[in-house]
Amino acid sequence: MRARHVSVLLLFVLLSSARAAICPAAECDVSRGACIALTGSTTVTLDISPKPVSAMKELFFTVTVKGAKIPAPLLLVLSMPGMYMGRNEVVLKQVSDGSFTGRGIIPRCPTGKKLWQADIALPGGGNVSYRFHVDH
Amino acid sequence: MSHTGSMSITDSIYLLMFGSGLLGGFGHCAGMCGPVVAAYTLGIGLPAGHMRTYPLPQVMYNAGRITTYSIMGGIMGMTGSFAGIAASIERFQNLTMATVGLVMVILGLASTDWCSLPKGSAGRKITAPVSAFVSRIIRFISATHTTGSVYVIGMVTGFIPCGLLYSAYIAAAGAGATAGSAAEGFLRGMSMLFLFGLGTAPALLLIGHITARKSEWIRKRLYTVSSLFMIAIGAIFIYRAFSG
Numbered sequence: 001m002r003a004r005h006v007s008v009l010l011l012f013v014l015l016s017s018a019r020a021a022i023c024p025a026a027e028c029d030v031s032r033g034a035c036i037a038l039t040g041s042t043t044v045t046l047d048i049s050p051k052p053v054s055a056m057k058e059l060f061f062t063v064t065v066k067g068a069k070i071p072a073p074l075l076l077v078l079s080m081p082g083m084y085m086g087r088n089e090v091v092l093k094q095v096s097d098g099s100f101t102g103r104g105i106i107p108r109c110p111t112g113k114k115l116w117q118a119d120i121a122l123p124g125g126g127n128v129s130y131r132f133h134v135d136h
Numbered sequence: 137m138s139h140t141g142s143m144s145i146t147d148s149i150y151l152l153m154f155g156s157g158l159l160g161g162f163g164h165c166a167g168m169c170g171p172v173v174a175a176y177t178l179g180i181g182l183p184a185g186h187m188r189t190y191p192l193p194q195v196m197y198n199a200g201r202i203t204t205y206s207i208m209g210g211i212m213g214m215t216g217s218f219a220g221i222a223a224s225i226e227r228f229q230n231l232t233m234a235t236v237g238l239v240m241v242i243l244g245l246a247s248t249d250w251c252s253l254p255k256g257s258a259g260r261k262i263t264a265p266v267s268a269f270v271s272r273i274i275r276f277i278s279a280t281h282t283t284g285s286v287y288v289i290g291m292v293t294g295f296i297p298c299g300l301l302y303s304a305y306i307a308a309a310g311a312g313a314t315a316g317s318a319a320e321g322f323l324r325g326m327s328m329l330f331l332f333g334l335g336t337a338p339a340l341l342l343i344g345h346i347t348a349r350k351s352e353w354i355r356k357r358l359y360t361v362s363s364l365f366m367i368a369i370g371a372i373f374i375y376r377a378f379s380g
Binding site: 056057058080083084085086087088104105107108109110111112 | 152153156159160163164168218219222223233296297298299300301302303304306307376379
């Protein structure tokens with residue numbers, strides 16, 4: 001019985017640490033300005049225009065990488081936290097050293113949810129995530 | 137346009153679309169459209185014996201849905217534009233959603249007997265036209281309870297706004313934008329959405345199958361709860377249609 005309690009406690013600790021390891025990205029107001037994320041010594045900035053950032057409209061995504069040489073293209077993956085919304089990726093082409101742009105659309109969720117997440121996997125290591133709200 | 141699919145137009149995109157539909161079917165559609173399928177399978181509001189317990193209507197319903205997806209995917213691929221097409225059909229989609237919601241509310245109300253008031257009462261005089269309208273709708277749905285009509289219902293519900301579906305349309309538009317001709321774009325978009333729709337079918341067929349197998353049990357024990365659930369889902373549909 002005691003061993004069972006210890007096992008449960010161990011499981012709880014493991015699950016708690018796992019939750020901490022996959023801590024969600026902090027929210028950012030992308031309609032007011034660019035979002036900045038850090039991975040190691042690399043700074044990755046995401047900007048989306050036109051502002052305010054709206055769903056169902058064509059958007060321009062600009063990613064600027066400082067502190068690392070990144071080969072093109074980059075892939076930005078859009079998802080909705082807590083709801084599977086299908087495959088929605090934006091291919092970012094290099095426009096200058098460390099600067100990448102691409103076009104994409106964020107779909108509207110009829111449930112009214114507005115929180116979206118953008119993930120960028122940097123070739124050679126490192127992932128950055130941004131969470132932001134879009135207008136409907 | 138250089139959306140998602142446009143940069144990676146290989147045969148694997150079709151496999152990915154099917155996989156996206158399959159994942160989305162269980163991770164998205166089961167929650168969003170599952171109640172509609174369950175309510176429809178139970179035949180809430182229809183007289184007993186109108187339960188859709190046999191598999192062909194379930195298949196036809198999904199076939200109708202996939203037909204709409206494929207045609208819309210073809211149009212997205214042909215034009216290479218998602219935002220423009222989506223904006224032009226937004227009102228129609230919302231109207232479809234509101235209509236489906238209204239039918240669900242009416243059928244749910246009809247099955248709860250809440251509309252029946254004592255004869256000659258003032259309330260009866262007020263609700264009589266509503267009751268007559270409800271009866272007419274129920275008679276219409278009962279009369280059109282054929283396999284063909286189920287296919288049409290599937291086609292209509294294929295227009296209900298859905299974020300997962302929008303993502304698939306965006307990919308189709310991106311694929312179409314890089315096509316050599318409008319016809320090629322149409323074929324690409326149509327194939328992609330056909331496979332996506334096909335991927336979503338197992339989840340909804342499973343919900344329909346389980347509901348159908350348990351329909352007698354649910355009708356006996358949870359009929360009122362199911363009706364209330366249907367009214368609530370219908371009301372949410374109407375709200376969403378007008379709040380977007």
